[in-house]
Amino acid sequence: MTTLAGEWAELLARRPTFREALEPLGGVLAAWHSWPSGAITPLQCPAERARAVWSEGKPLAAIAAPSVSPEQIEPALHPALDILAGLEDMRDFTAAWNAGDVGPLSLLPSDGRPGGALIERCHLTQAAAAFLAVAGLRPLLTAWFAGCRPLMDDGYWDLGVCPCCGASPGCAELLEDGKRQLACHLCDMRWTFSRLICPLCDNRRSDDLVRLIAEGADEGYAITACGSCRGYIKEIDRRLRWNAGSAIVEDWGSPHLDLIAHRQGYWRPIPTLIQLTCLSSD
Numbered sequence: 001m002t003t004l005a006g007e008w009a010e011l012l013a014r015r016p017t018f019r020e021a022l023e024p025l026g027g028v029l030a031a032w033h034s035w036p037s038g039a040i041t042p043l044q045c046p047a048e049r050a051r052a053v054w055s056e057g058k059p060l061a062a063i064a065a066p067s068v069s070p071e072q073i074e075p076a077l078h079p080a081l082d083i084l085a086g087l088e089d090m091r092d093f094t095a096a097w098n099a100g101d102v103g104p105l106s107l108l109p110s111d112g113r114p115g116g117a118l119i120e121r122c123h124l125t126q127a128a129a130a131f132l133a134v135a136g137l138r139p140l141l142t143a144w145f146a147g148c149r150p151l152m153d154d155g156y157w158d159l160g161v162c163p164c165c166g167a168s169p170g171c172a173e174l175l176e177d178g179k180r181q182l183a184c185h186l187c188d189m190r191w192t193f194s195r196l197i198c199p200l201c202d203n204r205r206s207d208d209l210v211r212l213i214a215e216g217a218d219e220g221y222a223i224t225a226c227g228s229c230r231g232y233i234k235e236i237d238r239r240l241r242w243n244a245g246s247a248i249v250e251d252w253g254s255p256h257l258d259l260i261a262h263r264q265g266y267w268r269p270i271p272t273l274i275q276l277t278c279l280s281s282d
């Protein structure tokens with residue numbers, strides 16, 4: 001099985017011009033790769049229970065958050081802290097983390113925003129909090145919710161946040177049958193979502209929904225943006241990109257598309273490196 005770290009190496013080989021700029025993310029992927037996922041006992045949630053929770057519009061994390069010590073997720077958090085050092089004042093976060101005032105569960109999404117609780121508490125930007133959450137929690141939440149993926153049949157969840165962890169989508173994929181699937185960068189869950197609705201604000205006015213399609217070497221990638229909330233996510237058309245890597249690898253590896261969206265005045269809920277390093281101040 002190809003690992004994310006392996007896919008990442010392949011992507012950088014395919015896009016050598018980004019190699020240097022994206023290099024810091026390699027540390028995050030390496031930390032995930034060596035994270036001891038086998039030590040986590042996946043959540044056992046009967047299908048009826050999951051569907052009852054979903055029918056109330058709640059993600060599974062609302063009833064069953066994983067129990068984990070700060071020390072367990074620190075190896076995954078450190079590369080993200082290294083990236084953020086120098087970009088943002090992380091002292092309040094570090095002090096609160098070391099004092100035990102905030103911990104792994106503080107990184108879970110609130111109102112769709114990963115690490116949302118840290119924004120005010122530790123004076124972080126939304127982008128920094130979300131990046132920390134993705135880096136720190138992904139291997140844990142992927143292992144924790146591993147058994148819940150088969151429970152997600154179409155029809156049980158139609159919200160624009162992840163049915164497992166509650167995060168806003170990281171990316172979207174168009175499948176063979178033309179359906180759109182949203183992908184969660186925090187827990188690797190996928191769920192079907194209408195192509196005619198903005199997942200970030202539930203806007204259904206088709207005039208407002210913009211699809212910027214890449215051409216040439218980037219055929220098969222698109223930016224789907226909303227004129228109402230001005231949010232966007234990337235979309236990978238798997239019919240044209242059958243050999244593309246995992247959603248998060250393709251997303252992190254295409255910063256030029258974020259630049260296009262940013263220049264048109266759009267924002268995204270889950271940052272990639274470029275939002276942290278060069279787009280945060282303007």
Ligand SMILES: [Zn+2]
Binds near residue numbers: 167185186187189
């Ligand atoms: Zn999730």
Ligand SMILES: [Zn+2]
Binds near residue numbers: 198200201202203
């Ligand atoms: Zn919207």
